[in-house]
Amino acid sequence: MSNETVINVDELQELAKQSLPKLYYDYYASFVDRGTDVFKALVHATQALLAKISSDPVKVEDFKELAKLALPKMYYDFYAGGAEDEHTLRDNIQAFQRITIRPRVLVDVSQIDTSTTILGYPISSPILVAPTAAHKLAFHEGELATARAAAAAKTIMVLSYSSSFSIEEVASSCNAVRFFQLYIFKRRNVSRQLLERAERYGYKAIVLTVDTPRLGRRENDIRNKMIAVPEKNLEGLVTIDVIPDQGSKFETFANKTLDDSMRWEDIQWLRSITTLPILIKGILTHEDATKAVEAGVDGIIVSNHGARQLDFAPATVTVLEEVVHAVKGKVPVLLDGGVRRGTDVFKALALGAQAVLIGRPVLYGLAAKGEEGVRTVLEMLKNELETSMALSGCPSIKDITRSHVRTHYDKLHSML
Numbered sequence: 001m002s003n004e005t006v007i008n009v010d011e012l013q014e015l016a017k018q019s020l021p022k023l024y025y026d027y028y029a030s031f032v033d034r035g036t037d038v039f040k041a042l043v044h045a046t047q048a049l050l051a052k053i054s055s056d057p058v059k060v061e062d063f064k065e066l067a068k069l070a071l072p073k074m075y076y077d078f079y080a081g082g083a084e085d086e087h088t089l090r091d092n093i094q095a096f097q098r099i100t101i102r103p104r105v106l107v108d109v110s111q112i113d114t115s116t117t118i119l120g121y122p123i124s125s126p127i128l129v130a131p132t133a134a135h136k137l138a139f140h141e142g143e144l145a146t147a148r149a150a151a152a153a154k155t156i157m158v159l160s161y162s163s164s165f166s167i168e169e170v171a172s173s174c175n176a177v178r179f180f181q182l183y184i185f186k187r188r189n190v191s192r193q194l195l196e197r198a199e200r201y202g203y204k205a206i207v208l209t210v211d212t213p214r215l216g217r218r219e220n221d222i223r224n225k226m227i228a229v230p231e232k233n234l235e236g237l238v239t240i241d242v243i244p245d246q247g248s249k250f251e252t253f254a255n256k257t258l259d260d261s262m263r264w265e266d267i268q269w270l271r272s273i274t275t276l277p278i279l280i281k282g283i284l285t286h287e288d289a290t291k292a293v294e295a296g297v298d299g300i301i302v303s304n305h306g307a308r309q310l311d312f313a314p315a316t317v318t319v320l321e322e323v324v325h326a327v328k329g330k331v332p333v334l335l336d337g338g339v340r341r342g343t344d345v346f347k348a349l350a351l352g353a354q355a356v357l358i359g360r361p362v363l364y365g366l367a368a369k370g371e372e373g374v375r376t377v378l379e380m381l382k383n384e385l386e387t388s389m390a391l392s393g394c395p396s397i398k399d400i401t402r403s404h405v406r407t408h409y410d411k412l413h414s415m416l
Contacts, residue, residue, distance in 0.1 A: 052233035057368075058360045060340050060380055066368035067138070072374045074224040075137045079363045081220035082307035088315065089307035092338030095315035099347045100406045104393030111398045118332065118355055119277050119298065121177045121203055125382040125398060127345060129374075130306075130336045130357035131181035131207060131281075136164030138367035144173040146366060149374035151176035153382070158207050158357065161194060166232045171201035179205040181281070183212065184259045184266060190237045195274055197233075206274060207301065208267075211282030213260035215251045216309035224249070267295040279334070284319050289326035289333075300327060302335045306359050317348060321407075324352030342384020349397065350405040 004413050055129045082089030114125040136142035142164040150157035151174045158179045159170050167180065180198035182347045185191050188237050195206065220226075238257055270278060277298035283289050284304060292300055302323050316337035324333050335348050336357035348356050358381065365373030394400045 020067070044058060057376070057380075060364075060377055063361065063368050063373060063377060064365035066348050067312055067364040068135060070367045071138065074226060075320065076367075078134075078137070078226050079132075079360060079367075081218055082311070083216035083218055083309055084311035086307065086311065088304055088313050091315040092304070092307050092317075093340060094338075095317045096341070096344045096347055098408050099317070099351075101346065101350075101388070101392055102406055103391055104404075107393035107395070109390040109393060109395050111395060112389050114382055114386055114389070116355065116397045118156060118334075121156065121204065121285045122154075123156055123177075123355075124346075125385060126349060126353075126355035127339075127378060127381050127385070128155055128334070128355055128357045129157040129362055130359035131158040131160035131209075131380075132306075132359045132363055133160050133162035133243075135366060138245045138363050139370045141370065142199035143170050145371035146374050147173045147176065147178070149371045149378065150178075152375055153378040155378065158352050159203070161233055164232055167194070167197045167203070168201055169232075171203070179207050179279070180205050181207040181209060183209055184262045184270070185238070185257055186259045187238070187257075188259075188269070190234070190257075191270075192273055194233060195270075195276075199274065199276060203276070205277040205279060205298070206270070206271065207279045207281050208297075209305070209408055210262070210307050211303070211305050212254065212258060213262070214258070215254040216305070216311070218251070218308060234330040239282065264291055264295055267292075267297065271296060275327050281336075283323055284314060286322045286326040291329050293327055297331060299332045299334065301357065302333060302337075302353070303357075304337055306337060317344075317351065320348065320351045320353060339381075340386045342381050342386070345381060345385045346388040346392065346394075346400060347405050350402055352402070353406075 057066065064080070067079070071079070083127050112266045116123060116126045118126075118128070129146060134142075135146055139145055143159060144165055147157055147159075147170050156179060158181050159167065160181050161183060163170065165173075171178070180194075180203040182191060182194060182198075198206065218226075230330055267278070267280070275385070279299035279301055280292050280295075281301035281303050282305060283292055283300050283302055289300055300323060302316045302320050304310070304316055307313070316335050320333070328334055332354040333352060334355050334357060335353045336359060339345060339348070339356045339358050340361065347355050361377045361381075362374050365375075365377035367373070369376065389395070389400065392400075392404055394404065
């Protein structure tokens with residue numbers, strides 16, 4: 001980098017404070033001796049980083065590269081990584097790419113309406129913010145920024161129990177419809193208190209995650225000795241100071257606190273302590289979808305936990321129809337995992353999902369550009385969905401049907 005690009009140090013410090021993750025800024029600000037070669041090198045490196053981050057992404061996956069530049073390796077790996085060999089992590093995305101779209105022509109698409117409803121709540125597009133942990137690792141305002149971005153996009157954010165900011169702080173950040181994600185703890189009173197707080201502060205539904213009797217083997221976190229533990233919502237409820245015997249600190253914490261004896265009958269216990277709708281997250285089979293409906297849930301989220309639990313579990317979009325057929329329209333079915341394009345959203349809707357949830361793209365947007373990055377990610381996907389609908393002859397969400405897509409199984413069937 002030439003000397004001409006070096007700006008005033010005070011200006012650079014202020015720019016870095018606004019643009020960089022707090023961890024990096026604190027490290028940057030510690031160099032008070034402006035005459036050292038180290039500081040000069042840091043100035044150049046920071047300018048290069050800011051130049052990259054200031055570039056305008058043209059697709060959601062561009063934010064992944066910006067996040068990799070902005071985050072410490074431990075935190076990037078925590079967000080980006082999956083279980084074991086990461087086969088399912090890759091297949092979540094690749095499975096969408098194996099589905100083709102069958103467009104219709106000569107349809108009036110001069111007006112495209114992407115709006116829909118979830119549990120009766122109107123949203124601008126069928127794209128929700130999935131529950132993901134520890135947003136403050138990505139950006140100093142964490143879930144507060146994510147909540148504001150979701151509200152601006154007129155969609156629903158599902159707050160993770162392991163958020164960096166509390167249930168109460170996120171509820172106070174802006175006026176919007178939000179759901180709360182919950183685990184069942186070995187000490188049931190912990191789950192009860194979290195649920196009561198969510199109800200008290202206006203969360204409109206509970207998303208119960210059921211695919212984590214223990215934490216999957218996330219080898220990047222083990223290698224990095226990942227230290228993040230969900231503290232904020234659990235202060236005064238659970239001892240969070242754990243010493244890992246092996247694996248990551250987060251893994252040890254989860255395995256010691258989450259209830260690995262939970263059964264279908266326990267859904268009734270949860271139903272007995274809340275009047276909120278319950279969506280069950282982590283369903284991948286016809287059999288479990290049927291049991292979920294029998295248990296009285298209000299919705300199903302087809303999910304493999306972002307491929308962070310069981311490697312070689314199926315990619316979510318490959319089992320979506322299996323779940324939809326089992327449910328028979330009795331409750332809404334949503335999907336997360338691998339959604340990176342508006343065409344992915346279109347394909348999921350065509351296969352029977354009422355909406356999709358996105359996790360990693362939100363975190364990448366947050367790491368790269370804070371609240372603005374999350375807004376941009378949501379806007380990009382909505383705009384791409386609108387384009388896909390127009391080019392496929394679908395003026396509204398209800399016009400997207402099964403006949404608009406062709407899956408790998410359809411191709412095999414046609415050859416018989």
